[in-house]
Amino acid sequence: MVRHFKMQIFGDRQPGYDGKRNMYTAHPLPIGRDRVDMEVTLPGEGKDQTFKVSIQWVSVVSLQLLLEALAGHLNEVPEDSVQALDVITRHLPSMRYTPVGRSFFSPPEGYYHPLGGGR
Known part of the structure; x- marks a missing residue:
């Protein structure tokens, strides 16, 4: 897309x-x-x-609020900042490997058996 x-x-x-x-x-x-x-x-x-x-x-995600929370200036960690960083750091590996839960897997060398769109 x-x-x-x-x-x-x-x-x-x-x-x-x-x-x-x-x-x-x-x-x-x-x-x-x-x-x-x-x-x-x-x-x-x-x-x-x-x-x-x-x-x-939808909205702007503030990484400044996350920095302030990590420095101890805020009582709560902003979940939207953590979620955005998680999505960004997982995006490229999920394009290259098979994501399962929080893990990434690559097929054994020479192994090619497509699942047909997940079916």
Whole structure:
């Protein structure tokens, strides 16, 4: 999706995505606070699959609040900051390896048996 809409929406931004419903970017996307609906077609096994995707700005995640909490100046750690960092740090490994829970696995060398879209 990012490659397909790179020029229109993402530009130089490299979003981190949790595979469900949260996507984070270091800088705002040029869509403002409006919801953008789009269709993305991905090649499938014998048949392409089309997905409907919606992107909408939700909020700014403050890493400054996390730094203040870690320094002991706040009583609670901001969960949204921790979640954003978790998604960002897991994004690239989940693109290269198979994520299972909080772990990542690579197939044995020379082993290639695709699951057919998770089926």
